[in-house]
Amino acid sequence: MGVIESAVTCAMEIAADDSHGYDQTSRWGPDYDCSSLVIDCFKRAGLPLSCTYTGNMRGDMLRCGFEDVTGSVDLNTGAGLERGDVLLNHIHHTSLYIGGGQLVQASINEYGAVTGGQTGDQTGREIYTRGYYNYPWDCVLRYTEESGTEQETERVSVELPVLQSGDSGETVRAMQILLRGRGFGVGWYGADGEFGAATEDGLRAFQRVKREEEDGVCGERTWSRLLKG
Secondary structure, eight states: OOOOHHHHHHHHHHHHHHTTOOOOOSSSSSSHHHHHHHHHHHHHTTTOOOOOOOOHHHHHHHHHHHHHHGGGGGGTTTTTTTTEEEEEOOOTTTEEEEEEEEEEEEEHHHHHHHHSSSSOOOOOEEEEEEEESSSSSSSSEEOSSSSSHHHHHHHHHHHHHOOTTTOOOOOHHHHHHHHHHTEEETTOSSSSSSSOOOHHHHHHHHHHHEEEOSSSSHHHHHHHHHHHO
């Protein structure tokens, strides 16, 4: 798995795991703030980042193989964004774009504050997946030291397997996160990586809305619709 897919998968896993919440005191695990989340995911993916907050992310990421592609992106709509892009407001906030009109971000704790909360996500929105919005961002950073062919190979293997009831694992969790981000339920336990009856119901509902064959199986066509939003 390449750097981009590793970082995106890491962010999605953290967002789906309620043992991780928002806190600026214990921000390098198990809780995170916005910048430590993005930085840590790329460090786990193998990049030698030394940045520590939004104010020094741009310079350090440019040093480690990112390019500033702000000029090629419509920040109001998100058009031009690619999976793995880092959205940055160098004073206040950052998040990671995961494709399909969705991003992962660490937001705020259960008290609407940056410190003093309990460990873990108490609200389901301390670290979570949501639709794109313009914070406003002043910079978009894209890791470019992977060839397009290598990135596409990773995407096919991670994003487009056929999934059905009884399957489990990180790809199921990714599908569940996308379903939840579009307003479709996947069961009481959320994105747990288990393709059970509730997840199948949510997938069938999504297929119904998209006027697809309502078979409860996530194949290439359904994946494509999930990723496009």
